[in-house]
Amino acid sequence: MIVRVVALALLVAAPLRAQTGSASEVMTGAVRAYRDLDFDAAARLLRRVLTPPLAVGLDDAERARALTYLGAAEHYREQPDSAIAVFRRLVVLAPRHRPDTLIFPPEITRLYNAVRSSTRIVAVRLPADTEFRVGGKLVAWLYPSTPHAVTVAISGEDGRALRTVYAGPIGDSLDVSWDGRDSTGSFATGDRLWLTVTSRGSRGAKLRVPLRVEVNAPDTLPHPPPLSALLPERATRETGLRSLGGAALLAAGALTLPSLVAPGERASGTRFAVAGALSVSGLVGYLSRRAGRPLPKNAAINQTRREAWRQQDDAVTRENAGRMRAARLRIRGGSAVVLDGGGGDP
Amino acid sequence: MSTRSLLLAAVWAFAAVPLAGQTTVTGTAAGLVLNVRTRTDAGTALGFAGSVRFRRVELQVRYAEGKLQPADGASVGRDLVEGAVALRFVATPWLSLQLGPHARHYDSPLGPERWVTWQLGGRADVTIAGTGVRGHAMLWQGMGLDVNVPPGSGSARGGEVGVTIDLGPRPFWFALAYGIDQAQVRDAARRETVEALTFTAGLRRR
Numbered sequence: 001m002i003v004r005v006v007a008l009a010l011l012v013a014a015p016l017r018a019q020t021g022s023a024s025e026v027m028t029g030a031v032r033a034y035r036d037l038d039f040d041a042a043a044r045l046l047r048r049v050l051t052p053p054l055a056v057g058l059d060d061a062e063r064a065r066a067l068t069y070l071g072a073a074e075h076y077r078e079q080p081d082s083a084i085a086v087f088r089r090l091v092v093l094a095p096r097h098r099p100d101t102l103i104f105p106p107e108i109t110r111l112y113n114a115v116r117s118s119t120r121i122v123a124v125r126l127p128a129d130t131e132f133r134v135g136g137k138l139v140a141w142l143y144p145s146t147p148h149a150v151t152v153a154i155s156g157e158d159g160r161a162l163r164t165v166y167a168g169p170i171g172d173s174l175d176v177s178w179d180g181r182d183s184t185g186s187f188a189t190g191d192r193l194w195l196t197v198t199s200r201g202s203r204g205a206k207l208r209v210p211l212r213v214e215v216n217a218p219d220t221l222p223h224p225p226p227l228s229a230l231l232p233e234r235a236t237r238e239t240g241l242r243s244l245g246g247a248a249l250l251a252a253g254a255l256t257l258p259s260l261v262a263p264g265e266r267a268s269g270t271r272f273a274v275a276g277a278l279s280v281s282g283l284v285g286y287l288s289r290r291a292g293r294p295l296p297k298n299a300a301i302n303q304t305r306r307e308a309w310r311q312q313d314d315a316v317t318r319e320n321a322g323r324m325r326a327a328r329l330r331i332r333g334g335s336a337v338v339l340d341g342g343g344g345d346p
Numbered sequence: 347m348s349t350r351s352l353l354l355a356a357v358w359a360f361a362a363v364p365l366a367g368q369t370t371v372t373g374t375a376a377g378l379v380l381n382v383r384t385r386t387d388a389g390t391a392l393g394f395a396g397s398v399r400f401r402r403v404e405l406q407v408r409y410a411e412g413k414l415q416p417a418d419g420a421s422v423g424r425d426l427v428e429g430a431v432a433l434r435f436v437a438t439p440w441l442s443l444q445l446g447p448h449a450r451h452y453d454s455p456l457g458p459e460r461w462v463t464w465q466l467g468g469r470a471d472v473t474i475a476g477t478g479v480r481g482h483a484m485l486w487q488g489m490g491l492d493v494n495v496p497p498g499s500g501s502a503r504g505g506e507v508g509v510t511i512d513l514g515p516r517p518f519w520f521a522l523a524y525g526i527d528q529a530q531v532r533d534a535a536r537r538e539t540v541e542a543l544t545f546t547a548g549l550r551r552r
Contacts, residue, residue, distance in 0.1 A: 243473070243474050243475055246472035246473070246474055246481060247472070247474045247481055249472070250472060250481040250482075250483055250507055250509070253483045253507045254507035254524050257505050257506075257507055257524070257526055258526050258541075260485075260505065261485075261503055261504050261505050261526050261527065261528055262526060262527075262528040262539045265385070265528070265539050267526065267541060268383045268388075268541050270381060270383065270524060270541060270543035271507075271524040271526075271541075271543075273522065273524070273543060274507055274508060274509065274522055274523060274524035274543070275507075275524075277509050277522050278474075278481055278507075278509050281474045281475060281479045281481070281509055281511075282474055284474075284475050284479070285474045285475030285476075285479060288475055288476070289475065289476070295476070297476055297477055
């Protein structure tokens with residue numbers, strides 16, 4: 001029984017070992033064919049090594065080397081479109097890669113540089129896991145294929161930009177930092193945020209790096225609701241009329257009070273003194289509170305209310321700032337995804 | 347004013363001053379000049395008024411005394427003493443209710459005469475110019491009337507309309523009010539109507 005299992009395991013394992021081993025062997029054979037100027041064979045072997053399952057065993061450096069040989073082979077096979085496409089793949093894969101000038105002649109490096117210049121893309125390097133307190137920052141290192149203008153933004157799950165962290169030119173490299181906040185100053189949290197780098201221009205590429213942002217923060221206090229019960233600071237037409245109307249009503253009340261309380265009695269003229277005083281007061285009130293006139297007492301009351309509200313809001317802001325100083329952010333970055341490869345002829 | 351009224355004024359002033367220092371209690375103290383008229387006589391009375399307010403409840407006190415002279419000039423005049431206490435509940439900034447006893451005492455050569463009424467009334471306040479000038483109107487109904495000459499009971503009602511000028515940040519205020527009340531003694535066909543024009547000058551302490 002044991003013998004059968006071992007034999008079966010060897011049968012299964014043998015092809016896998018042969019495949020991983022053959023990726024290196026095929027690559028060696030392709031390079032040998034290239035040096036022997038057998039470009040057709042070199043291209044065939046290189047395409048094989050860049051295609052699964054052999055491609056699975058290649059790291060980025062080996063893949064970049066294979067693409068460089070393949071682009072050169074296609075050039076010498078007089079397949080310019082194919083050579084450009086291969087070099088574009090190479091630029092997207094490794095924007096900072098340069099062909100070895102000891103191996104490849106100037107015509108190859110010129111063609112590659114032309115493709116690289118016309119392909120605007122940026123490579124992003126992020127720490128896999130970053131944790132910092134409020135005031136700290138996540139730093140991303142950006143390397144362009146060629147100097148150009150870029151926009152770096154933090155986007156939400158729906159792709160909408162939450163905050164633009166950089167917009168401008170990029171030369172040799174660029175460090176971009178992000179404090180974990182969106183454009184409103186709040187923490188941008190979520191499992192599916194993106195660091196999006198858009199190379200501007202007609203042949204610009206768009207690259208996204210997934211981010212997972214967690215904030216370990218204490219609860220904060222709500223801010224006081226906005227002031228709504230403020231008094232009018234300037235008189236309206238109704239303000240003066242209300243004064244006049246109220247005084248007139250009271251004056252009429254003074255005149256008719258005897259007939260209400262003591263009907264049939266002959267009242268004295270003293271009530272006219274009060275009715276007159278009320279009428280004069282009403283006129284003064286109307287004239288002093290005509291439309292547009294400032295109402296300083298209301299303004300003073302409003303100022304007091306605004307001041308009290310501001311002090312309350314400031315106290316909440318201070319308290320929340322104190323609480324947020326204890327918050328910690330954890331940002332985990334994923335692998336970059338190229339959304340648009342930045343096409344164009346060199 | 348008699349010694350008795352001066353003593354009452356001193357007691358009131360003594361009671362009001364300590365309250366002024368408390369933030370939730372406000373008080374007023376004022377002097378009054380009344381022009382009082384009945385069907386048969388008229389005269390002037392002097393007095394004082396005061397109030398203490400705690401939140402929505404206010405206690406008011408008023409006292410005045412003077413002399414009424416008959417209109418015909420031939421009869422003998424009579425002394426008038428008037429006093430009232432009322433408990434006022436301020437329901438809204440412009441509407442309040444009040445209840446309390448009101449007593450009016452006449453001293454004449456024929457003997458003392460006393461009218462006591464329990465008044466239940468409502469008062470409306472109207473802002474006329476800013477917060478400095480306000481008007482008010484009040485109507486009240488007597489819950490019971492007690493008269494000693496001739497002994498009996500009856501009904502009474504009255505009202506008052508006035509204007510108050512508050513001097514803003516200064517603690518002074520002035521008021522002018524016209525009031526009228528009528529009391530009717532049951533089964534005696536006796537009716538007393540009194541009009542009063544009151545000028546008040548006072549202090550307010552917050």
